[in-house]
Amino acid sequence: MLKLDTVILYCLKQLNSERTIYSIYHLLNGKKSSQTIQDAHLFSIKEFFGVCETLTRENFEQITEELSRKNLIDGCGEQRYRVTVAGLELLETASMNHYLNGWTFHSFSTLFWERLSFFIQVTSNLVYEEAKYIPIQKNKEVHNWLKWMLKEMKIPRNELGTVLYSELINCFKDAKDIDPSVLVFRLTGFQQIGLTAIQAARKLNIDIHDYQLEFINTLHYIIQKVLKDSSSFNMLSFLIKDLEKGDVLTFSSRKTWNLLIQGNTPEKIADLRNLKLSTIEDHLVEFALHLENFSIDPYVDKAIQLKIIELSRSIGTRQLKLIKDQLKTATYLQIRLVLAKYGDRKWN
Numbered sequence: 001m002l003k004l005d006t007v008i009l010y011c012l013k014q015l016n017s018e019r020t021i022y023s024i025y026h027l028l029n030g031k032k033s034s035q036t037i038q039d040a041h042l043f044s045i046k047e048f049f050g051v052c053e054t055l056t057r058e059n060f061e062q063i064t065e066e067l068s069r070k071n072l073i074d075g076c077g078e079q080r081y082r083v084t085v086a087g088l089e090l091l092e093t094a095s096m097n098h099y100l101n102g103w104t105f106h107s108f109s110t111l112f113w114e115r116l117s118f119f120i121q122v123t124s125n126l127v128y129e130e131a132k133y134i135p136i137q138k139n140k141e142v143h144n145w146l147k148w149m150l151k152e153m154k155i156p157r158n159e160l161g162t163v164l165y166s167e168l169i170n171c172f173k174d175a176k177d178i179d180p181s182v183l184v185f186r187l188t189g190f191q192q193i194g195l196t197a198i199q200a201a202r203k204l205n206i207d208i209h210d211y212q213l214e215f216i217n218t219l220h221y222i223i224q225k226v227l228k229d230s231s232s233f234n235m236l237s238f239l240i241k242d243l244e245k246g247d248v249l250t251f252s253s254r255k256t257w258n259l260l261i262q263g264n265t266p267e268k269i270a271d272l273r274n275l276k277l278s279t280i281e282d283h284l285v286e287f288a289l290h291l292e293n294f295s296i297d298p299y300v301d302k303a304i305q306l307k308i309i310e311l312s313r314s315i316g317t318r319q320l321k322l323i324k325d326q327l328k329t330a331t332y333l334q335i336r337l338v339l340a341k342y343g344d345r346k347w348n
Helices: 004-015 022-029 034-042 057-069 085-093 109-127 140-153 157-173 197-203 208-228 251-260 266-273 277-290 302-314 320-326 332-342
Strands: 073-075 081-083
Touching (some): 004 022, 004 057, 004 081, 004 208, 022 034, 022 057, 034 332, 057 073, 109 157, 109 208, 157 208, 197 208, 251 266, 277 332
């Protein structure tokens, strides 16, 4: 089972002391800032984006203090840490097997759980012909979605329980490093109230933070399994088929994109939107990260692009200041754009 302190340790190793410890906290919380989004991609840790949204800063600091106390990390500057030899040895032996895909799934993981748990509750009560019960989910959109789903599936009500049970059993049949009870203990059904996260963690004798991480891991496992073989999960496919089409851009950057493709300059867009130019530049970095058809050539000369890539790789850093100090002709925006576009891939 993947443990949260191991994830934090792994992320620290990936960051290589180039970011503060709190960049990991923002990553786990799923902070939609330009810096956090760029870090997730540049340091190849985007699978952990938003997988611990309930983690508080206080809890995060307690975990990192414990890592330091165990001599698994040590300080190397203000709010910066590096993984010690003991920490690296622990990572070599610790289990890093997981199904987390935070960058792709974080935006709808909660909604998927709401749909799944409510669908199971309704189906369970239908099987026992119980019409009077308190819905486990209060979200009216989920209620409306379920009404729509039951009509669309066109499966007789008396067969729902059998089909759903069969698909869930099939889903977990070949699962490796997954304990279905992490999720099953949370389910509510006929005359059965699901446990809270804290209660389930206690029942399984797991730290609450590790439990919450494993719970998200289990949800992501189900989502991936169903997406990979939707023909085998006709019923479960309904839970996600309208969810994975989310916009990779934030709402604000989408507005900027629409103005940019109309031929407006970043300066003009900042004026039109009454925003700082730096905010529009953050959006340009988002485009470089997410949009294949976005070219950075109008903002960074090809020769400069190559110099930034070569310098970044030769000195082994993604720190903007270190690159800027050695390449005076490049601006910080140009460095960010190049790292965003090519920092986690091979130079072509």
